[in-house]
Amino acid sequence: ALGVERCELDRIFRESDFITVHVPLTAANKGIIGAGEIALMKPTVRLINVARGGVIDEEDLAAALVEGRVAAAAVDVFTDEPPAAGNPLLTAPNALLTPHLGASTAEAQERAALDVADQIVDVLSGRLARYAVNAPLLPPETMRVIG
Structure with missing residues (x-):
């Protein structure tokens, strides 16, 4: 009725134009989106993380943004909060960073x-x-x- 189809993550990574992450951080899903998963994505993908820091590998995401393998990313959570001055996402192109401020309107x-x-x-x-x-x-x- 909702038009939702359950599928494997690799299919989501390959076919999606927008990927939003909404999971708790657990030992099982820490770094669940890294270089391998990003390599499956379209270069036009928009990746949004409002879940927990650590679910997406920040260095891999930043590299993909710099290299044009991810079109844009919006990140509201970081592995270390506040993000360290050397966090590569801070200088990555097409990255919208709102450290726990996304709902602060x-x-x-x-x-x-x-x-x-x-x-x-x-x-x-x-x-x-x-x-x-x-x-x-x-x-x-x-x-x-x-x-």
């Missing part, structure tokens, strides 16, 4: 505050919070019974 903060307020109202009204990551998947009536 007045509009984003207002929207976040409204979402939090709406969720508080939901919970106080006996409904589940929409974005809770640790809430049980039981209806409020069942939760009241089992406490």
Whole structure:
């Protein structure tokens, strides 16, 4: 219904015009996008990381930007935060760097505050919070019974 197809990462890297990264940093995915993965990408790809620093190898991404193998990158997170003065992304062409500032606009903060307020109202009204990551998947009536 959503028009989404599950596929392997190498296919995503080969076929995508835009790649956005939205994963937690774990031992399993540290550096999951490096030179090998970047080599699979179209030279016109736009790579966006708003997940966690360390998921994308910053040196490999910077080299790809310098060499024109990646058209552009937007990075909101870095392996070391704040990024060190020698971080190669700081001088790479076509790199938009917003170290944890991507959601720091007045509009984003207002929207976040409204979402939090709406969720508080939901919970106080006996409904589940929409974005809770640790809430049980039981209806409020069942939760009241089992406490």
